[in-house]
Amino acid sequence: MLTCDTYHLPTTLRSALELWSKAPEGSRLVSGATDILPWAREGRAGDVHIPSFVDVTRVAEFEGHSVAHGRIRLGANVVYQDFLTDGVLKHLLPCMPYCAIWFADDQIREQATLAGNLANASPVADGTPAVAALNGVVELARLENGEIKTRNFTVSDFILGPGRTVLQSGEIISSVSLDALAGYGGSFQKVGQRRSLVISIACCAALVKADSTGRVFDDVRLALGGVGPRPIRLNAVESRLRGEKISRRTINSAAQLAADEVASRSRQEYRRSVVIGFVKAGIEEALENQSDVDVKFEELENA
Amino acid sequence: MPKLKIDLEVNNRKISKETDAHKRLLDFLRDDLNLTGTKEGCGAGECGTCSVFVDGKLVKSCLMPVAKASGAKIETIEGLADPGSLTPMQKAFHKTGASQCGYCIPGMVMAATSALRENPKADIEEIKERLGGNICRCTGYTKIFEAVELAKAVIAGDMPEEALNEEEVGKSYIGHNVRRLDAPSKVSGRLRYAADMKMHDMLQMQVLRSPHPHAKIVSIDTSEAEAMDGVVCVITSDDVPEQTDGFGVFVHDQPIMARGKVRHVGEAVAAVAAEDLVIARKALSKIKVVYEELPGVYDPEDAMKKGAAVVHDYAPDNIVKHIPVRKGDVDTGFANADLILEDEFSTQQVEHAYLEPEAGIAYVDADDVVVVISPSQNITHHRHMLSHILGLPINKVRFIMSPVGGGFGGKEDMIYQGMLAVVAMKTHRPVQLNFTREESIIASAKRHPSRTHYKMGLKWNGEITAIQFSMISDGGAYGMSSEGVMRKAAILSCGPYEVHNLSVDTTAVYTNNTPSGAFRTFGGMQAQFATESMMDMAAEALGMDPFEIRRINMMKIGSKTHTQHKLTAASLDRCLDAAETESRWEKGTPNVRGDKRSDLGGDDTRAPCTLGARFTNGKNTNEERVA
Numbered sequence: 026m027l028t029c030d031t032y033h034l035p036t037t038l039r040s041a042l043e044l045w046s047k048a049p050e051g052s053r054l055v056s057g058a059t060d061i062l063p064w065a066r067e068g069r070a071g072d073v074h075i076p077s078f079v080d081v082t083r084v085a086e087f088e089g090h091s092v093a094h095g096r097i098r099l100g101a102n103v104v105y106q107d108f109l110t111d112g113v114l115k116h117l118l119p120c121m122p123y124c125a126i127w128f129a130d131d132q133i134r135e136q137a138t139l140a141g142n143l144a145n146a147s148p149v150a151d152g153t154p155a156v157a158a159l160n161g162v163v164e165l166a167r168l169e170n171g172e173i174k175t176r177n178f179t180v181s182d183f184i185l186g187p188g189r190t191v192l193q194s195g196e197i198i199s200s201v202s203l204d205a206l207a208g209y210g211g212s213f214q215k216v217g218q219r220r221s222l223v224i225s226i227a228c229c230a231a232l233v234k235a236d237s238t239g240r241v242f243d244d245v246r247l248a249l250g251g252v253g254p255r256p257i258r259l260n261a262v263e264s265r266l267r268g269e270k271i272s273r274r275t276i277n278s279a280a281q282l283a284a285d286e287v288a289s290r291s292r293q294e295y296r297r298s299v300v301i302g303f304v305k306a307g308i309e310e311a312l313e314n315q316s317d318v319d320v321k322f323e324e325l326e327n328a
Numbered sequence: 329m330p331k332l333k334i335d336l337e338v339n340n341r342k343i344s345k346e347t348d349a350h351k352r353l354l355d356f357l358r359d360d361l362n363l364t365g366t367k368e369g370c371g372a373g374e375c376g377t378c379s380v381f382v383d384g385k386l387v388k389s390c391l392m393p394v395a396k397a398s399g400a401k402i403e404t405i406e407g408l409a410d411p412g413s414l415t416p417m418q419k420a421f422h423k424t425g426a427s428q429c430g431y432c433i434p435g436m437v438m439a440a441t442s443a444l445r446e447n448p449k450a451d452i453e454e455i456k457e458r459l460g461g462n463i464c465r466c467t468g469y470t471k472i473f474e475a476v477e478l479a480k481a482v483i484a485g486d487m488p489e490e491a492l493n494e495e496e497v498g499k500s501y502i503g504h505n506v507r508r509l510d511a512p513s514k515v516s517g518r519l520r521y522a523a524d525m526k527m528h529d530m531l532q533m534q535v536l537r538s539p540h541p542h543a544k545i546v547s548i549d550t551s552e553a554e555a556m557d558g559v560v561c562v563i564t565s566d567d568v569p570e571q572t573d574g575f576g577v578f579v580h581d582q583p584i585m586a587r588g589k590v591r592h593v594g595e596a597v598a599a600v601a602a603e604d605l606v607i608a609r610k611a612l613s614k615i616k617v618v619y620e621e622l623p624g625v626y627d628p629e630d631a632m633k634k635g636a637a638v639v640h641d642y643a644p645d646n647i648v649k650h651i652p653v654r655k656g657d658v659d660t661g662f663a664n665a666d667l668i669l670e671d672e673f674s675t676q677q678v679e680h681a682y683l684e685p686e687a688g689i690a691y692v693d694a695d696d697v698v699v700v701i702s703p704s705q706n707i708t709h710h711r712h713m714l715s716h717i718l719g720l721p722i723n724k725v726r727f728i729m730s731p732v733g734g735g736f737g738g739k740e741d742m743i744y745q746g747m748l749a750v751v752a753m754k755t756h757r758p759v760q761l762n763f764t765r766e767e768s769i770i771a772s773a774k775r776h777p778s779r780t781h782y783k784m785g786l787k788w789n790g791e792i793t794a795i796q797f798s799m800i801s802d803g804g805a806y807g808m809s810s811e812g813v814m815r816k817a818a819i820l821s822c823g824p825y826e827v828h829n830l831s832v833d834t835t836a837v838y839t840n841n842t843p844s845g846a847f848r849t850f851g852g853m854q855a856q857f858a859t860e861s862m863m864d865m866a867a868e869a870l871g872m873d874p875f876e877i878r879r880i881n882m883m884k885i886g887s888k889t890h891t892q893h894k895l896t897a898a899s900l901d902r903c904l905d906a907a908e909t910e911s912r913w914e915k916g917t918p919n920v921r922g923d924k925r926s927d928l929g930g931d932d933t934r935a936p937c938t939l940g941a942r943f944t945n946g947k948n949t950n951e952e953r954v955a
Contacts, residue, residue, distance in 0.1 A: 026605075027350055029330070030330045031330060032350075059373060062352065062391050066371065067770075122943065123940065130461030132461045133373055222460070
């Protein structure tokens, strides 16, 4: 059971930062709150008393998103369901709808924010590999001598390890900026114990752009989750494929490189075999999902 | 408790109320507004019994601090239709029989309503996906999906509203769709389960449970808890008469609360009754129990070894019950066999996971009758046991069965009703105990984990000549329904096959694991898993079709069962014919065709589970993935 003394709902970034920097020891910043309530139960944290909650979901500056210079800036209050319902987000972040559909369920997605998912820094978070594939940068806001200052970190620098980030006391995630990748095909692979409402054992986000002929990889972005303390960008696989002709053979051989990245502490063999399949399926599905080009696999053309 | 002022709108009614700052929207709706159609099934966002609309979006109210809802418009199950009427969705649930225990149904109706509000044209795959956050344990979902599709058609005008009405009875009720009498109360959220009931001046109870699987209780110090403001009483086994303490479905080996020692993790050691839940939980942490850990037994085979730790003094061999069945002569049967197969089969512990966690209320009425209200599956037996334990005449103990939000056998054991009665008698105030989901899992009985050694003798023509069947089951720390489960497992052991020579032994053994008890099939599943697997393996070994080997051995009219009952009716032949036709079974041994077989796909088979039915580009559909 979770109990508290006060629950704040600040409406501006300044007031949120003021409340948060003055909050008594042990207080918690909350966004969707979908993780903290299940956490304070028997078998996990048990009964927990929190002096003060600072809930950021009414902070006006955290609302919505904006696009500039090939990047899209998501306010910290963007929830997972937005990736399924917001036309701009679906268009510019082609892997996110596929990631979101596997994340919890419709009801939890209405509450759970991408920023909160990153802040929890779970090694099996669905959002981290997708954000890594989108070259995501996390913006942190803090008060310094009464002024709002920010710092920026790539998602892999932001996460230090399981449950640990660079966030310092008084700091709040204010936005997440991502590459705007209109025209890419996206996909998301995930395996867990069951279909709905399940944490990943491993997951893989993929973004692919075939050239206008549908025969050559213009760009490939791949990132794995659940196979190490932080999301892993598959740079070796990506560079093996960029500029290459699209063929099953090329994809298969590149996918083998992914297995070497598995660094999780448990079920290594299982995860190694899963990620090879994920990379293959991830690329092929992302190619299928690239809507403006009819992709032509080399083998099928020559057959 | 620190307070918070909440202004919001619930079901078009403006609410302005002060409440505890820590409450969840679920608590506020249920406790402060008495809107108990919204249920708590897990408290962790997994089950969806608490789904409500907040500003038009469906959310799980157990995951929402009430402060977050301030200023919002809330719609609960009670607000979907005007009093006395039902929405088309609710009527459709009534029509198709989509409610069984009903505990998941308010949440399910909310999720179904949300699915069609979000997309009135959602196809069945999308409907399933949008209901993915809500769990049902009774219906198997088929009726629920039928209901949503029916409501969709009526709302869209594709079917007349009359399609929601009850069908007229034709010549016979057999085969006729009869609506359930209790469905309106369930689809509207009006039916009150034990946790939804409130009584004036009612206390809340919480239970301190053992962290050890086997330990001597050296001392229990409740003084600090009892001294707390708001704590009305703390009870232990000292508050229960020792001579008569003990309950169970067959053997009365379980005390109301652990007496002298604990035998499994999660066993009740003490209980607190307080003015509210928060105080009761705080008080638990003030109870000091000194344990002296004892060596335990965790595997039934270890428990039967000489020198193993003894769980109950009355059973020094740790045997709860051994059921032997003998028929014919197995030695001759095996001697006449052309082929003898031997194998081991094991099954695991399973939790019932009914959506309604255990809950109950007890009070003493003006005539000194101790009344217990709970979703007990066995109230008459509970009443008799409790009157004996408490030394009260039977007419001074009354059990009222509240609606059971799923039982499946898991609510047959009197694991908490005794504690409630003791507190009610001690305080003369009504007292309520609502289990958390975690508590339900840790404290309630499970399906028996089993290990079966199987030996089957067969002729080359497939005829079974003998079976030796030996099953060891982990009964856990208390007897509960173990004896009955062993009897049923023994009676059903060798399946619906006529076996002239058999030797069957089923044995339940005490261990320091969570007790095993009744669970759908009551021992049948464990035995049939072994027998039917063995039949398939025998078919493989003999190069036979699995239907054929079953037809050769099946019980017919005139057959004698394993327990020598002569059958005057038998229908396995028709079951096998129907199963063979409906499954489009290809004749042959099960293991020779591999991926060449064509009976694994087709119209009425389920495609592999995937998500994304709502994506409209059509490139990622189930069908294409399967192809």
